[in-house]
Amino acid sequence: MAKGYRSTINRQPSKLRIKAVPPITVVCGSVITALPIITDHPILPPMGLLVVLAWRLIRPGYWPVWIGFPLGLIDDIFSGQPIGSAVFLWSTVFVVLDTLDRKAINRDYWQDWFIASVAIAFVLVGGMLIVDFPRNLLFLDVLIPQILLSILLYPFITRLVGAIDNWRVSS
């Protein structure tokens, strides 16, 4: 319909945009490893995880609890972790976040950041231990720069996701 003739009140964006944008952004985050960034130690923040956490904490009601499974599977395909690693870790994060949401009365920005930081550290450390359990306990310090970088990047990702979210629901 031409712009001039559309209703100016009570407009809705397309259902597809509302439903599809968050998963697409998460997959884009996971596929970032396809960029020609070659490092000899883990340093790139897990972008898929950061994006999904930002969505989860901005829009607590949007995601079903089981969404960690399909999104984690896609992340596993591109991350190089053994398949099932992110499936397990992301699903666990979603179940725990859901439990937290039930208990919580109110939450502020700093609490969200703290929760995201714990989740990031959990997924990265868990991912490293899954790769080679007893041996990698000795090398966990390799992850410190990556964890710090991810935690510091999280607020920026939240900003970005917030902007995308505004566009998603705006008509």
Added chain:
Amino acid sequence: MAPPTNRRPGFSKRAQYSIFASYLLGILGAVVGLLLLLISFIDPRGFSVLRTIGAEATAPISKTLAEATGATGSAADNIAAYFNAASKNAAMKRELEKNRVELLEAKAIKQENERLKRLLKLKEETNDSIGIARLISSTSSSSRRIATLGIGSTSGVLVGQPVRAPEGLIGRVLETGPTTARILLVSDGKNVTPVKRAKDELPAFATGRGDGTVDVRPINISDNPFEPGDLLTTSGSGGLYSPGIPIAMVIEKTDTGAIARLLANPGNVGHVIVQPIFQAETVAQIEKAESEAADSEEAE
């Protein structure tokens, strides 16, 4: 933000059940994830098709960007170089002195080698390369160290083939797709490389530490002869890598062996060379194992 009100659905049994069901599904997802992990460990190449599809799908982007910009892997190193610049400078000066001497020694040995080879009329093992390509991406967010190479099985790349740069060994081919191959880097924790010390052929094993260094363990554990500055090369045992490819330089002595820094940083090398597997017996063994695996799959 406060949790949305639909978390507390009141007395509607249907709403309560649907929330409970999605909760159960979430836990089920985690359990299925554990099962998938179990399968991944029992059969590490079982899901290689999925990963290959992923790599092939994103390969056009990776290749274009890699050609346009060159692989960028030195950012972290550049930052790190600002700290400890002074101590590094001193250490490098010492290393330079040592290297100069070693270089002269190596030249002498090379000349002697050539002379002896002429004497024996040894035909040097044909070591032609299968292909030269760029590394187009890597698992830079995971603690596995796997890189993707821009050529695959259509160029003749096979699983197990060594991949090297002029500076030294990069890794070996882990999985192949039509136009991409996944390279298990030497620094991966699951990659064990048979090495020897260049100066006296002392055999050892190098296991990746995931951060550009390897753990070196001598085969004879009773003594620990490594000293910082020792050069390690492939030993050729196991038959995968041809002997004499430089790998790493010892930087630190430990209780059980040494820690060595890899000579070829996959982030800095331009192109890498895929080489054929060193010994034909190894090829035969791999083929036999593969055909047996295929047979057992058919039997199932």
